[in-house]
Amino acid sequence: MSDAAAMTYREACKQAIRDALLADPKCFLMGEDVGRYGGCYAVTKGLLEEFGEERIRDTPLSESAYVGAGIGAAMAGMRPIVEIMTVNFSLLALDQIVNNAATIPHMSGGQFAVPLVIRMATGAGRRVAAQHSHSLEGWYAHIPGLRILAPAVIEDARWMLAAALADPNPVLIFEHVMLYNMEDALDPAVAEVDIAHAKCRRDGRDVTLIGYGNGLLKALAAADLLEADGIAAEVIDLRVLRPLDTATILASVAKTRRVVIVDEGWKSGSLAAEIGMRIAEDGFFDLDAPLRRVCGREVPMPYAPHLEDAALPQPADIAAAARGLVRGR
Amino acid sequence: MPALGADMEAGTLVEWLIKPGDRVKRGDVVAVVETQKGAIEVECFEAGIVSELVVPVGTKVAVGGVLAQIGESTAPPRPWPAAAPPSPKPGAAPAAAPPAPRAAVPVSPGTKVTPAARRRAAELGIDPALLTGTGVDGAVSLADVETAASSRPASPAPAKPRRTGFDSAEMRKAIAAAMARSKREIPHYYLSHTVDLGAALAWLEGFNAGQPVPQRLLPAALLLKASALALREVPQLNGTYADGAFRPGESVHPGWAISLRGGGLVAPAIRDADSRPLPDLMAAMRDLVQRARSGGLRSSELASATVTVTSLGERGAESVTGIIYPPQVAIIGFGTIATRPWVVDREVTPRPLVMVSLAADHRATDGHIGARLLTAIERLLQEPAKL
Numbered sequence: 001m002s003d004a005a006a007m008t009y010r011e012a013c014k015q016a017i018r019d020a021l022l023a024d025p026k027c028f029l030m031g032e033d034v035g036r037y038g039g040c041y042a043v044t045k046g047l048l049e050e051f052g053e054e055r056i057r058d059t060p061l062s063e064s065a066y067v068g069a070g071i072g073a074a075m076a077g078m079r080p081i082v083e084i085m086t087v088n089f090s091l092l093a094l095d096q097i098v099n100n101a102a103t104i105p106h107m108s109g110g111q112f113a114v115p116l117v118i119r120m121a122t123g124a125g126r127r128v129a130a131q132h133s134h135s136l137e138g139w140y141a142h143i144p145g146l147r148i149l150a151p152a153v154i155e156d157a158r159w160m161l162a163a164a165l166a167d168p169n170p171v172l173i174f175e176h177v178m179l180y181n182m183e184d185a186l187d188p189a190v191a192e193v194d195i196a197h198a199k200c201r202r203d204g205r206d207v208t209l210i211g212y213g214n215g216l217l218k219a220l221a222a223a224d225l226l227e228a229d230g231i232a233a234e235v236i237d238l239r240v241l242r243p244l245d246t247a248t249i250l251a252s253v254a255k256t257r258r259v260v261i262v263d264e265g266w267k268s269g270s271l272a273a274e275i276g277m278r279i280a281e282d283g284f285f286d287l288d289a290p291l292r293r294v295c296g297r298e299v300p301m302p303y304a305p306h307l308e309d310a311a312l313p314q315p316a317d318i319a320a321a322a323r324g325l326v327r328g329r
Numbered sequence: 330m331p332a333l334g335a336d337m338e339a340g341t342l343v344e345w346l347i348k349p350g351d352r353v354k355r356g357d358v359v360a361v362v363e364t365q366k367g368a369i370e371v372e373c374f375e376a377g378i379v380s381e382l383v384v385p386v387g388t389k390v391a392v393g394g395v396l397a398q399i400g401e402s403t404a405p406p407r408p409w410p411a412a413a414p415p416s417p418k419p420g421a422a423p424a425a426a427p428p429a430p431r432a433a434v435p436v437s438p439g440t441k442v443t444p445a446a447r448r449r450a451a452e453l454g455i456d457p458a459l460l461t462g463t464g465v466d467g468a469v470s471l472a473d474v475e476t477a478a479s480s481r482p483a484s485p486a487p488a489k490p491r492r493t494g495f496d497s498a499e500m501r502k503a504i505a506a507a508m509a510r511s512k513r514e515i516p517h518y519y520l521s522h523t524v525d526l527g528a529a530l531a532w533l534e535g536f537n538a539g540q541p542v543p544q545r546l547l548p549a550a551l552l553l554k555a556s557a558l559a560l561r562e563v564p565q566l567n568g569t570y571a572d573g574a575f576r577p578g579e580s581v582h583p584g585w586a587i588s589l590r591g592g593g594l595v596a597p598a599i600r601d602a603d604s605r606p607l608p609d610l611m612a613a614m615r616d617l618v619q620r621a622r623s624g625g626l627r628s629s630e631l632a633s634a635t636v637t638v639t640s641l642g643e644r645g646a647e648s649v650t651g652i653i654y655p656p657q658v659a660i661i662g663f664g665t666i667a668t669r670p671w672v673v674d675r676e677v678t679p680r681p682l683v684m685v686s687l688a689a690d691h692r693a694t695d696g697h698i699g700a701r702l703l704t705a706i707e708r709l710l711q712e713p714a715k716l
Contacts, residue, residue, distance in 0.1 A: 257445050257471060288445040288471040289464060328464040 010180040012157035013043045030057035031083030040085045067093035074116035084120040087136045101170040102145030113168040123176040130300035135264040137174045138271035141241040147171045148241040152216040154184040159193040176213040198245040204234035207322045208252040211262035212238035219262045222318035250283045257288035258325040267295035289325040330390040333631040340364045341389045350454030351379045365503030371628045441468035450474045500593035521686040522703040532713035549640045550611040554716045557581045557603035559705035565694045567635045569656040575693040578635030586639035587621045596637045597630035648684040658690040
């Protein structure tokens with residue numbers, strides 16, 4: 001940290017975990033390589049030394065086992081933070097997350113809460129190929145009983161965890177791998193954020209770009225490109241993928257009447273599809289152009305850098321889609 | 330063109346209050362029509378978006394003729410009719426004329442219009458199919474509609490035709506036609522009954538004592554309310570007779586006979602008079618009188634009466650023998666209220682009396698039914714607090 005007011009995304013995640021451990025003795029962290037190794041993305045470096053093995057627990061390589069243990073601990077009154085290395089690996093714990101964590105509060109008639117937080121890395125761009133690079137958070141956003149968060153700015157990385165731990169239901173936080181090194185100023189006046197609403201990150205009148213995670217940063221970069229063309233793009237950060245804040249989206253659509261939805265996930269059955277359909281259902285008469293999506297190409301993520309870049313939405317693609325809507329033919 | 334009375338055959342359109350693209354709902358006043366009863370505000374009986382004004386101002390239109398087209402809310406409106414020559418009616422085309430080639434149809438059915446542009450065009454009365462689209466895939470976009478709207482020559486505000494008041498000669502003709510038809514077609518029977526208004530006027534005095542002048546009730550309100558409630562009890566006299574059958578009114582909408590200062594008479598309906606509280610009814614009567622005299626009656630008020638009630642008022646005669654307004658089946662008349670000797674408890678005392686009369690259509694009812702109505706009115710007026 002060169003500047004006292006600036007912080008990396010990685011550091012913000014770490015400070016959030018540290019705060020939680022300091023604030024509540026029932027809170028602990030577990031996951032693969034979170035202790036001695038300091039986390040595969042180095043988020044938890046130094047926490048083992050500070051908090052000890054009781055509270056920073058390295059687990060065996062079994063996502064199903066330790067996510068299940070986290071659910072049990074949460075039901076028993078603890079406040080576990082479970083880290084999964086990447087969303088690809090979380091599929092091994094899909095049964096625990098979907099069949100247990102999301103359903104137990106309901107199945108027990110409210111007798112058991114599951115105040116569990118699962119953090120996991122998601123997304124592509126680090127040249128780690130098709131088993132470590134996918135964006136499957138849209139799948140989890142399909143599941144009632146889960147709250148799905150996607151911090152894309154330092155402030156959210158710093159403060160969403162506390163709100164997630166305060167939620168009596170399971171919350172999944174998706175940290176995009178390309179954001180960990182991002183550094184930005186942190187407003188010292190802010191010490192909490194809501195985990196219910198989308199947020200407008202840039203005002204515009206001509207077209208709305210909707211994104212989350214790294215897609216938000218690409219949308220903001222696209223907005224800069226569009227500004228040079230005299231097009232004022234509004235950029236909406238979804239922040240919360242479930243439940244979706246449809247009202248904020250519709251308010252922006254009513255203003256700009258044109259929408260580009262950015263989603264690094266695959267287009268078919270994507271979160272972008274859900275957002276587009278909600279706009280079609282409830283904002284149809286405000287539209288002055290067809291809905292557009294800029295999504296990941298429908299291939300397993302390539303390893304070669306130029307192919308990986310080509311498989312992902314890029315600011316130029318987003319700007320081109322927006323330009324097409326604003327300028328027409 | 331609605332029938333604003335049984336005798337009306339045609340009306341002259343004097344003013345449009347809507348334009349293509351406007352959204353209208355049932356009951357909206359859409360036009361002013363000059364009839365024998367003066368300028369009447371015509372209300373719409375459908376909901377939708379006005380797609381075309383068929384008739385220009387100044388045209389005389391027969392009852393039942395088309396004044397305007399109202400389309401589904403999604404249908405694109407047709408252009409303002411003044412801009413284009415009137416298209417010949419389909420039936421008017423010569424039978425031998427060859428079918429017009431498809432290319433002559435100006436509107437391309439495949440025109441793409443964005444939802445926002447379509448909505449805005451409807452608001453502005455612009456046909457989006459006639460615009461050049463610059464949106465995605467050549468679709469007509471909001472900007473295209475706005476551009477067309479701003480480049481459209483600001484149409485000079487059409488000189489508002491003066492709303493004419495009543496033409497008393499025309500009105501005389503209308504009354505003559507209706508009354509002659511009534512006497513020609515309707516076999517009237519007549520009944521009358523004297524009613525003691527002592528209780529009613531005493532109650533009225535007490536009610537009015539605490540009221541500012543504009544809110545005071547006149548005896549006519551009690552008479553109308555009592556008539557309406559009595560008609561609810563004797564529904565055989567509330568309705569219309571046509572094609573050999575009586576059709577009961579769906580509720581009690583008495584036409585209240587109003588004499589006009591320039592001569593002539595109208596009887597616009599006061600809807601649901603039987604269920605309105607007295608102050609409300611009084612306000613409706615005052616409003617009607619004022620609008621009738623200034624020429625602001627609505628089409629529904631002229632077409633929907635199910636019976637007529639007339640009261641001769643303070644300076645009137647003692648009794649009235651009414652003539653039914655077809656196709657209604659009854660007219661109830663109240664003479665002036667006068668203090669006369671009356672026997673109460675075997676003693677002759679001065680009492681305020683009113684002569685209530687009924688003229689009724691003998692095709693629809695018999696005198697026994699009529700008598701029940703008059704005695705019901707008498708009974709209701711003895712308990713004015715319940716009115």
